[in-house]
Amino acid sequence: MGDKFGAGLQPYLPAPSPLRSATSRHILHVIFNRGYSLSIEQMIERNGHQKGREVEVSGCLQVRSLGESNTPFWGNSMQPGRIHVEITSENEELTAATSLERTDEQVITIKTPFALDWWNQEGRAPHVTINITVFTPFRGCIDVLALKVTNLDVSLHIGLNMYAVDTTVITTASGNVHVPFPRGEVDQQNWPPILKSRQIFIYTISGNIVGWLPLHHLLKIQSASGNISLDLDLKSTYWNSTVHANLSVETISGNIDIKTRSILYDRIGSRIAKKEPPARDYVVELTSVSGIIDAHVVMASRGIFRSEVGDLRLQLLPMLLGSRDDGVSHLETATTRGRTTVFMLEPLHCNAPVADDAASIMACFELANTIRSPSSNLAGLQSIHRSISGSIMVLYPQSWTGEFSAETWGKLTVTGPSGTITRSNTGGPTVVEGLMGEGTSSLRMHNNSGDLALHVGEPQGSSGASTVRTRSHSGDGLVNEAL
Numbered sequence: 001m002g003d004k005f006g007a008g009l010q011p012y013l014p015a016p017s018p019l020r021s022a023t024s025r026h027i028l029h030v031i032f033n034r035g036y037s038l039s040i041e042q043m044i045e046r047n048g049h050q051k052g053r054e055v056e057v058s059g060c061l062q063v064r065s066l067g068e069s070n071t072p073f074w075g076n077s078m079q080p081g082r083i084h085v086e087i088t089s090e091n092e093e094l095t096a097a098t099s100l101e102r103t104d105e106q107v108i109t110i111k112t113p114f115a116l117d118w119w120n121q122e123g124r125a126p127h128v129t130i131n132i133t134v135f136t137p138f139r140g141c142i143d144v145l146a147l148k149v150t151n152l153d154v155s156l157h158i159g160l161n162m163y164a165v166d167t168t169v170i171t172t173a174s175g176n177v178h179v180p181f182p183r184g185e186v187d188q189q190n191w192p193p194i195l196k197s198r199q200i201f202i203y204t205i206s207g208n209i210v211g212w213l214p215l216h217h218l219l220k221i222q223s224a225s226g227n228i229s230l231d232l233d234l235k236s237t238y239w240n241s242t243v244h245a246n247l248s249v250e251t252i253s254g255n256i257d258i259k260t261r262s263i264l265y266d267r268i269g270s271r272i273a274k275k276e277p278p279a280r281d282y283v284v285e286l287t288s289v290s291g292i293i294d295a296h297v298v299m300a301s302r303g304i305f306r307s308e309v310g311d312l313r314l315q316l317l318p319m320l321l322g323s324r325d326d327g328v329s330h331l332e333t334a335t336t337r338g339r340t341t342v343f344m345l346e347p348l349h350c351n352a353p354v355a356d357d358a359a360s361i362m363a364c365f366e367l368a369n370t371i372r373s374p375s376s377n378l379a380g381l382q383s384i385h386r387s388i389s390g391s392i393m394v395l396y397p398q399s400w401t402g403e404f405s406a407e408t409w410g411k412l413t414v415t416g417p418s419g420t421i422t423r424s425n426t427g428g429p430t431v432v433e434g435l436m437g438e439g440t441s442s443l444r445m446h447n448n449s450g451d452l453a454l455h456v457g458e459p460q461g462s463s464g465a466s467t468v469r470t471r472s473h474s475g476d477g478l479v480n481e482a483l
Contacts, residue, residue, distance in 0.1 A: 401439025
C-alpha cells in the first residue's frame, strides 16, 4: 500500500504568494490665500525594470469643501486646507514603491514605477489604487489650481465652494472628469457654480468630461477620444469677465454635447429664449474631426462649428453688440460628410456702449421679438455654411434680413415671408442669390453634392411662409423649378 498521499502522488507544495496588502496614508496641510497656488500631479515614472511586470494604477482625485465660513474669497486671512492621500496595493513593497513629494510652493507629486520585478509572472499584474482628496476651506481662495493625473479620475464634490481666482487646469490621460449637475432647475438657478475660476482648462486623452461648468472669461476643453457633455452656467461675478466670454471645445473622435439649460430650452422649436443671459461678447468655437457636435449655446461676435465627418446640430441664441466698431457678428459651420442643422433664435440686442459694469450692460438688452423696430432685426450677422456632401438645413427667425446666396449640385430650397431673387442659373450647379428685407446680414451656403435648405421665419407650409425658389437636379440632368 502506498502512503497516505496515495500512490504516485506528491505532497502539495504551495506556490509563492505575495505579501499581505498594505495601505499608506498621508495628510498634507496647505494654505488657501491670494498669492498661493496648489499643484497635484500623479504620474508613472519610467525606471530600470522595463522587463518586469507593468504596474496598473487606478483611483480618484476628489476636491471638496470643509464646512462653512464667513470669510470672503478675496480676504487675506490664511485659510488652512488639507490633502489626504491613500495608496493601497496587495503588496507592501508595491505600496512603498509609490512615492510622494512636496515642495514649499505647494507642488505635490505622486509617482508610481512603470514596472517592477514581480513575484507572479503569469497571474494578475501588480495593481495600485491611489485615492486623493483635497479638502478646501469653504470659499477658500488661491490663485491657481492645477490637477494633472495619468491614471485617475477627477471629481469635484457637489458641495464644493472655492475660488481658484486666476486659473484652474485639469489634465487626465485615461481618467474621466466629473463635475456634478444641479439636482434640478431650481437648484441650478440658486446654486453658485461649483468651480470658480476666471480661466478653466480641461484636457484628456481618452477620458470623458461630464458636468456643470461655468463660463467666466475662458473655458477651454480638449480631448482626443473622450466624449464631452456639459451644461454651461453663464453667470459671472468676476470684475474682469463682465465683457467677454470665450468657449473653446475640441475633440478628435469624441462627441461634443453642450447645453445652456438655464437660458435655452432643451427642445428645439421656440424662437424665444427661456431667460436672458448675462450681456457679454460670447465667442464660441466647437470643432471635431469625426465626432457629433450637439450644441445649444449663446454666441455674439463669433461662432465657429466644424466637424469633418460628424453631424452638427445647433440651437443658437445670437447676441448682437451694437457697441462693436463694425457691428458685425460672424457664424461659420463646416463639415465634409456630416449633416448640418442650424436653428436660430430671435436675437438679443445691445445698442449702448459696452461697460465694465455687468448690471448696466444687462439693462440694455431686450428680446428682439417683443419690440418690432428696425433695430430689432437680426442684422449684421455674416453667416457661412459649407459642406462637401453632407446636407445643410438652416432655420433663421423672421427677423433675419439681408442678402443670401446658395450653390450646390444637390437639391436647393429657399423659403421665407418675402424675398427677391436677384440671380439664378439653369446649368451646372444650382445657384440662387437674393434678398430678404433691407437688413445688413449676409448668408452664404455652399455644397458640392449635398442638399441645401434655407428657411426664414416659419418652415414651409406654415402660415405666413411662402416659397421663394425650389430647384433640384433630376436624375436625367434637367433642372426643375417651382415658385
